[in-house]
Amino acid sequence: MRVLLIGGGGREHALAVGLAKDPAVDQLIAAPGNPGIADLAEIHTVAVTDPGAVAALAVEVGADLVVVGPEAPLVAGVADAVRAKGIACFGPSQEAAQLEGSKAFAKDVMAAAAVPTARAFTCETRAEAERALDEFGAPYVVKNDGLAAGKGVVVTDDREVALAHAEACGRVVIEEYLDGPEVSLFVVTDGEAAVPLMPAQDFKRVGDGDSGPNTGGMGAYAPLDWAPAGLVDEVMGAVAHPTLAEMRRRGTPFAGLLYIGLALTKAGPRVIEFNARFGDPETQVVLALLETPLAGLLHAAATGALAEHAPLRWQPGAAVTVVVASQGYPASARTGDVITGADRAGIIHAGTARRATDGALVSAGGRVLCGTATGPDLSAARAAAYALVDGVTLDGAHHRSDIALAAVEGRVQRP
DSSP: OEEEEEEOSHHHHHHHHHHHHOTTOSEEEEEEOOTTGGGTSEEOOOOTTOHHHHHHHHHHTTOSEEEEOSHHHHHHTHHHHHHHTTOEEESOOTTTTHHHHOHHHHHHHHHHTTOOBOOEEEEOSHHHHHHHHHHHOSSEEEEESSOOTTOOEEEESOHHHHHHHHHHHSSEEEEOOOOSOEEEEEEEESSSOEEEOOOBEEOOEEETTTEEEEOSOSEEEEOOTTSOTTHHHHHIIIIIHHHHHHHHHTTOOOOEEEEEEEEEETTEEEEEEEESSOOTTHHHHHHHHBOSOHHHHHHHHHTTOGGGSOOOOBOSSEEEEEEEEOTTTTTOOOOOOBEESOOSTTEEESSEEEOTTTOOEEEOSSEEEEEEEEESSHHHHHHHHHHHHHTOEETTOBOOSOTTHHHHTTOOOOO
16 A cells, blocks of 8 residues: 655654554655654655645555645645545545634534533624623633634633733634543544544643643643543544534535544533544554554545444553653744754654754754653653653753653542
8 A cells, every 4th residue: 555644743753653564555655744754754745735736746656545644734625635536535525624624613513413512602803702701701711713733722811811812813712611631532434434542631731730821732641541431432422423423414524533622521521622633742642552553544434444444453551752842832933953862763753854954853843853652551651751852952942741640640630
């Protein structure tokens, strides 16, 4: 099988690792890739949000399967263009990708499907935002309606900060705050059949103890030994299958990866958000534990054959990933700093590049790379992940020191 992977971030590097391990994959091609992916795949250049360009590349390289990693190409309609060429593509259609492309659309689908979620208002003016904030009270949750690279959400006790974010975004969804630990569940689907992967937990705040502003994610771990028994079955029955049924009813079936972000509240699991692709950095830990060949699983979903796919197999133990961010992230990100120590197994590249003058590895984004490790238990996996991170040198870099620590110490509190 010849696989074309679209994207060039940490999620795509983790996908590339998984795809390269699949014995059915004869050739892995990536566009635009990154220096880490370049060690595993043939690299091509493409404008990832140009559907015609991606489809033409898929034809040029003779792809049997195209895997679209990021959300922006999906919302732009890349999967539709690839499928129009008769090539299997893992990723939802442009219309179905609105589950991530518009928070208001996702809320409408959840309401129609009776999915348990937070009450919310869609607001376009300051007056509407003020009324919504007053209705729910603090903590205030304000979400950019459109794509924001995982950084469009503000959760704050400061009403003026919440209002400023609403005005800066223009169109927002303001909703009631959901208390309780958060869980990420990935669901692979062909639009009808749906297969859940292992739940994971990520860490959105930039600082230890969940302090500071939201980021695209500073680390993650799996499995979640503290999660209630039957959680996955409950979420599949109350969230995944009703959502997929509603998308079919609308004539826009969702096939690809449905990301379900949850809060485990005292009233039960509640959906925080949907995404239309693998989440980053949870992908790094979930795929590190997946023993089932990845390309075969994604191809089955892309070709409507998921119901016939064998049950998933998982490696015993646990996985942890710790993100290393550049100086100034998330407010701003300094780039161009030289990175050393990133040439070891388990280092996943995200915002990295090769310097044109001498080929040195340099930072090229806010979240630069992460250390991902497995172990017989969560404590061992955590120690191994931090050992990887400690071996990386990047001027001005920072990372959280408490990824998975509460779980290791048994301090995760469920309402």
